[in-house]
Amino acid sequence: MAFPENIDQSWSLFLDRDGVINQRIPGGYALRPDDFVFLPGVPESIALLGSLFGKVVVVTNQQGIGKGLMTEKQLQAVHEKMMDGIRQAGGRIDAVFFCPDLSSKPDNCRKPSPFLALEAQKRFPEIDFAKSIMVGDTESDMRFGRNAGMFTALIGDEPVSSQWVDGHFADLPAFAKYIQKIIQSS
Numbered sequence: 001m002a003f004p005e006n007i008d009q010s011w012s013l014f015l016d017r018d019g020v021i022n023q024r025i026p027g028g029y030a031l032r033p034d035d036f037v038f039l040p041g042v043p044e045s046i047a048l049l050g051s052l053f054g055k056v057v058v059v060t061n062q063q064g065i066g067k068g069l070m071t072e073k074q075l076q077a078v079h080e081k082m083m084d085g086i087r088q089a090g091g092r093i094d095a096v097f098f099c100p101d102l103s104s105k106p107d108n109c110r111k112p113s114p115f116l117a118l119e120a121q122k123r124f125p126e127i128d129f130a131k132s133i134m135v136g137d138t139e140s141d142m143r144f145g146r147n148a149g150m151f152t153a154l155i156g157d158e159p160v161s162s163q164w165v166d167g168h169f170a171d172l173p174a175f176a177k178y179i180q181k182i183i184q185s186s
């Protein structure tokens with residue numbers, strides 16, 4: 001795997017949401033807090049990662065808004081549940097950046113466009129993409145990370161060309177343990 005060993009508080013972590021933090025809903029969207037179900041061990045892993053990285057942000061495509069299936073307020077309610085669960089495990093998310101656009105919209109903000117990464121950097125100017133890792137479960141996430149100049153970590157079993165991927169892990173807890181190990185051994 002190709003991650004540097006000098007990861008410290010000057011590094012930032014970008015997390016995709018669906019399929020990394022919570023269970024994906026095939027063909028659907030987490031429209032209500034009840035639809036949001038954490039994947040096993042994820043709140044604790046985000047707490048661990050929060051102690052290793054200076055910034056932890058979520059970047060998520062949510063075209064359910066563009067489709068009129070949910071409002072931004074409903075999305076916020078879903079994210080409040082996510083934040084509560086992570087807080088209860090002793091962790092934090094510094095900010096959530098979402099793209100409500102339809103994929104059919106020209107020049108949309110959706111990953112793999114680096115738009116959400118640039119939004120995050122506007123909010124937190126200390127974010128350095130050369131010292132950032134994007135964790136996601138799709139090729140779009142990996143290309144997003146690459147487009148912004150980040151390292152990339154793929155979660156799960158979706159086939160993605162290795163040219164986009166610096167490290168491949170079963171799940172977020174496996175990624176967190178790996179990062180903890182390389183920091184400790186450096």
Ligand SMILES: [Mg+2]
Pocket residue numbers: 016017018019020136137138
């Ligand atoms: Mg995903």
